[in-house]
Amino acid sequence: MGEDENAIIRCHELTKFYPVGEGVFALQNVHLTVYPGEFVLLNGPSGSGKTTLLNILGGIDRPSHGEVIMRGRKFSRMTEDGLALLRRKDLGFVFQFFNLIPELTAWENIAFPLKIAGVPPDEIRQRVSVLLSRLHLDGRANHYPLELSGGEQQRVAIGRALAHQPSLVLADEPTGNLDSKNAREVMELFRDFNRRDGQTFIVASHASEFAEYATRVVSLRDGRIVE
Amino acid sequence: MLDFPMLAVRELKANSTTVTAGLIAVAIAAFSLVGYRAVISGYSETFGPEIRALAGGEILIFSGIDVLVPGSGPQMEWRPWEGRPWQSYLEYYLPDLPSSGCLAFPDTPKWSPLNVAEVVRKLQGVPGVISVIPYYALPCRVETPRGEFEAILRARDPELETGIYSMAGYISRGRLWNEDEYEAIVPVSSDTALAGVRAGDSFQVYLPGPGELPEGVDWTTPTGFVLSSTGEYDMSRKLQAVATPPDARRLPSGGEITAPEAAPAFKWGRPEIMVVQEVFQSMCRQAGWSEPLCYQVAVRVDKMSRLKAIAEAATGALGRGYAVLTLPELGEMRVARSPLPVALSDTKFAMLLLTYLLSGTIVCGTVYIMISQSRRKIGLLRVIGATSRQIAAYVYSLMVWVFMVGSLFGFVPAECLRFIDWLGSGVPISMFMRGVFTDAAVVFGAAVTISVIMGSFVVAFASRLSCAEVLARG
Secondary structure (H helix, E strand, C coil), X not given: XXXXXXXXXXXXXXXXXXXXXXXXXXXXXXXXXXCCCCEXXXXXXXXXXXXXXXXXXXXXXXXXXXXXXXXXXXXXXXXXXXXXXXXXXXXXXXXXCCCCCCCCCHHHHHHHHHHHCCCCHHHHHHHHHHHHHHCCCHHHCCCCHHXXXXXXXXXXXXXXXXXXXXXXXXXXXXXXXXXXXXXXXXXXXXXXXXXXXXXXXXEEECCHHHHHHCCEXXXXXXXXXXX | CCCHHHHHHHHHHHCHHHHHHHHHHHXXXXXXXXXXXXXXXXXXXXXXXXXXXXXXCCEEEEECCCCCXXXXXXXXXXXXXXXXXXXXXHHHHCCCHHHHCEEECCCCCCCCCCCHHHHHHHHCCCCCEEEEEEEEEEEEEEEECCEEEEEEEEEECXXXXXXXXXXXXXXXXXXXXXXXXXXXXXXXXXXXXHXXXXXXXXXXXXXXXXXXXXXXXXXXXXXXXXXXXXXXXXXXCCCCCCCCCCCCXXXXXXXXXXXXXXXXXXXXCCCEEEEEHHHHHHHHHHCCCCCCCEEEEEEEECCHHHHHHHHHHHHHHHCCCEEEEEHHHHXXXXXXXXXXXXXXXXXXXXXXXXXXXXXXXXXHHHHHHHHHHCXXXXXXXXXXXXXXXXXXXXXXXXXXXXXXXXXXXXXXXXXXXXXXXXXXXXXXXXXXXXXXHHHHHHHHHXXXXXXXXXXXXXXXXHHXXXXXXXXXXX
16 A cells, blocks of 8 residues: 555546446446656547546546545545645646637636636746746737647647646547647657656557657556556 | 636627627616616605605695696796795795796686685595695794794694604604694704794794785784794704705795705705694684685695506696696706706616616526536636636626626716706706716616626526536537
8 A cells, every 4th residue: 555655646446337328337447546757648449438537537527436536535525616626736637629718818728727726926927938938839828729720729728737737637638639740749748747847647548659658558448447 | 817707708708799688788777777866757865755744745736827738838828926935835846936937828817825625626536636735824923032033824734744744753852733722833944943933932923914916915914923832843954965055035034945046955944833723723813814825735645656647637627727736746846957866766666676687687698698608618617626616706707797887888878968967957066976976886786786696596507517517529
């Protein structure tokens, strides 16, 4: 158990059952432990349960059975608001479809989680400026999402996920909507933040060629971890 | 710096087409609120109860003048005003009368005493009329240690001193009169009792004998009486700031009636000494009057909501030659050139409430649609750490912004209309501005209140949306 205490997040006996038709097991008895500084690639074909696992690890979805524990806190005992506060501090999300707020500029999208968290304005300005620079978005700060390319939108989404300096970043098919050049750029950014800032990443992708960026690859098949 | 209220503004801008209906509805509600308060069509908020108590009813009837109605103007003629201040309240409500005269049809009899019995008979069959109360008064001279003053001796029927018509609520010192004694209550004007007479004082009163019309009285052989003052009444004591009109007209002496440019607030300067009807009639008999003169009668009605209909029916029953005026109408004439807000009638209040409820429902519906179409965004806000309280703040912001902007759209044109009305009024700008600030407080206060109360339904819906909404496609 000593190694578990060091884990940033762990789940055990995680099962997700959808009672549709004859019933579908999206996840079956999944055990996973992730340690600080790891870059975990969740690999598997479409429908293998990667997204479901990420959503449960992020407190977006609840498991049918099993438990998720992050730094000693059990998700099953936390309210929706409690999970929101946890995400505000410790978790960052990157989605396949970017999920930017269309009424806000790139700068405002990145700053919004900081504003929600009550970070002082000066610090927000400083943090967002640094992020924009590292994400190569300096000239796009005042552009709205619709004025940005897919790659730029995803970089803004990464900035939003990293702005509050979470200890764990969950990315669900972050390259799924990008061309190969932009996809590599995104993965390189993840690796850069992982190596330089020590942030932990769990990235779900069906593309096995990104394994080179990860420190560990976890493969999923039919809702089970296979290696 | 961006936060939920600002996000709400951006959201509203992005959905301007959807929001327009809500804005229009709120603007109409705000316009109605200001309009209802500004356009005089009811008792003034400041002195409604006082004028009802003094009049003793809700409708006043006079003879010798006619009310201008659409289409009748060309047939009417201007007549010099022949009335006297003691004969009725007309000069109080229409201070222009002595200088401008009055309108009447050519076949209308001249200003003269009413035949009370005939008026009562004609009004007997009018539905809604409860009672007819004659106004009996005579001019008098009051002798006190401070000197001799002119005043008006007025009769009050103790049986009719009930409820809102009672003078009991206005006794500032002493008590009401007794029925069979020579007792009177005297008015307090500007904190000074009539001619220095105080509750408990006795004073000499002289009444004239009957004389030729239009004066109607003869002062050659006045009859003296000793009256005991049982109390002082103050009709203006609730009004803190009663401005003195610049050129008040003396009437007859010891009292005053304010000139047309008078301050808009209620100022009851008539030096009316009130005695019970039996005492008044006894005094009249001793002074040589076989029958006291009556130039004004008041009518009490069963329902205030039917006041206008009853007044119209009374007009029809009495026929030409009578002026039938409701007290709210007379009050309007009195304060027509002032920025005073008027008390809303029940009907108008109900209409206003419905307008606001309707606009609130439209805004709620609009915001509900916006939230329903933005479930994914709400889910995203939850994912990046927004609590249900912050989501509530976001939704309330949407509601409040729509209500505030809509209210502004209604408030500004309504106040512009009031401003145009004020330009020709001669009312000080400070009073006008005070009215604007009061309106603003009422309109925007109502906006916040309604949006918070009605918005709670949408807030409850939005707060229940979980972060899983972010997973929805589209």
